[in-house]
Amino acid sequence: MLSTEKLSKAFLAIIEEAEKIQKKDLPKKANKRLKTLISIAKHQSDIRNIKKGKCCAAPGHHKSKCKKSKK
Numbered sequence: 001m002l003s004t005e006k007l008s009k010a011f012l013a014i015i016e017e018a019e020k021i022q023k024k025d026l027p028k029k030a031n032k033r034l035k036t037l038i039s040i041a042k043h044q045s046d047i048r049n050i051k052k053g054k055c056c057a058a059p060g061h062h063k064s065k066c067k068k069s070k071k
Helices: 004-022 028-049 063-070
Strands: none
């Protein structure tokens, strides 16, 4: 299994490549799909860079713990 750091770098590479493609003259539908891809990749990269136990959206985290940590 890939380490969190390697996965984060892979998602950043996806973002870079998708942004390069976005600069080309594409149909609206293709551009919309690229925006979605970039959004997902950014989210995944952000999640993987968060310190363990800090992400309330991650599986296994309880909402009660998140509410306490946000205060």
